[in-house]
Amino acid sequence: MQKISVFIIAYNEEKIIEQCLEKLSWANEIIIVDSGSSDKTIEICERFGSKVIYNKFENFGKQKQFALKKTTNNWVLSLDADEVLSNELIAEIKNIDFSKEYNGYLIPRTHVFLHKIFKFGSENKKPILRFFNKQHGKFIENKVHEVIDVSGKIGVLKNEMLHYTVFDISTAIQKQVKYSLLSGEFLFEKEKKASLVKVIVKFPFDFIRFYFLQRNFLNGYQGFIWSMLSAFGSFVKYAKLYDLHQNKDL
Numbered sequence: 001m002q003k004i005s006v007f008i009i010a011y012n013e014e015k016i017i018e019q020c021l022e023k024l025s026w027a028n029e030i031i032i033v034d035s036g037s038s039d040k041t042i043e044i045c046e047r048f049g050s051k052v053i054y055n056k057f058e059n060f061g062k063q064k065q066f067a068l069k070k071t072t073n074n075w076v077l078s079l080d081a082d083e084v085l086s087n088e089l090i091a092e093i094k095n096i097d098f099s100k101e102y103n104g105y106l107i108p109r110t111h112v113f114l115h116k117i118f119k120f121g122s123e124n125k126k127p128i129l130r131f132f133n134k135q136h137g138k139f140i141e142n143k144v145h146e147v148i149d150v151s152g153k154i155g156v157l158k159n160e161m162l163h164y165t166v167f168d169i170s171t172a173i174q175k176q177v178k179y180s181l182l183s184g185e186f187l188f189e190k191e192k193k194a195s196l197v198k199v200i201v202k203f204p205f206d207f208i209r210f211y212f213l214q215r216n217f218l219n220g221y222q223g224f225i226w227s228m229l230s231a232f233g234s235f236v237k238y239a240k241l242y243d244l245h246q247n248k249d250l
Contacts, residue, residue, distance in 0.1 A: 002098045005029040005071035006079060009063045013081035014039040016164050021048040023085040026094065027077070033067040041081075061141030068134060078130045078148065080163075083109070088159035093131065103152035104132030108160040115167060116222035121214045123226075125160050143186045144179055172229055180233040184240025193245060194238040202238050207231035 006027045010017060011034065021044070024030055030050040034042055035057035045052050055066050068076060075098070079085075085093075089107065096105070107130050111123035118124050129148045137150035166172040187194075210216055210230050216223035 007031040061146035065139040102155040103136040104150040120218040180236035203235040
């Protein structure tokens with residue numbers, strides 16, 4: 001079997017990272033890049049035989065690229081601390097024919113929000129590039145929503161991993177606001193603009209899109225809350241972008 005490294009960036013992840021690591025015993029190497037956890041994250045990671053490296057956090061893209069460079073094998077799997085591989089996905093990865101002309105693979109990822117596995121909507125088995133040959137790929141060092149850039153053919157795996165996003169409303173709101181403000185700053189740095197009209201209509205239009213058009217109403221109460229927060233986050237992102245342009249010359 002091809003040797004595979006798994007790398008994860010972490011910060012105070014004691015609530016979930018053990019579930020992630022429990023599914024990685026098959027990996028040849030596990031690299032954890034921690035940015036100063038004060039909980040039991042490091043202790044848990046070391047118990048699973050992971051190599052823990054400290055690195056000051058600047059942004060998500062830079063932190064992921066730093067972690068990638070610390071791996072020693074060409075084929076790598078990038079995970080977040082709140083992502084858990086299914087047994088079926090592990091078996092599929094182990095049986096990949098690496099002689100094929102693929103430099104990376106998309107993995108279906110399913111949202112778990114407030115303890116609910118989303119069976120409907122765009123977050124159900126959403127394909128995301130996480131498994132690749134680092135000789136042909138790297139991270140685009142975005143402030144948020146970091147992207148893996150891989151040259152050549154990309155395959156698609158069939159089996160999913162679960163993404164345990166948040167377990168309570170307070171954390172969900174805090175994370176949504178944090179990422180949305182960072183996203184607004186990122187758009188401003190890219191010289192993007194947002195009109196006042198866009199700021200005003202963003203919330204209602206996106207809620208309709210998330211809740212009805214993407215069928216998150218079929219995910220019950222959690223689907224409603226996720227749609228509300230996602231639409232609110234979109235509003236915050238463009239409100240931040242609009243505000244930065246309004247104040248840039250002051």
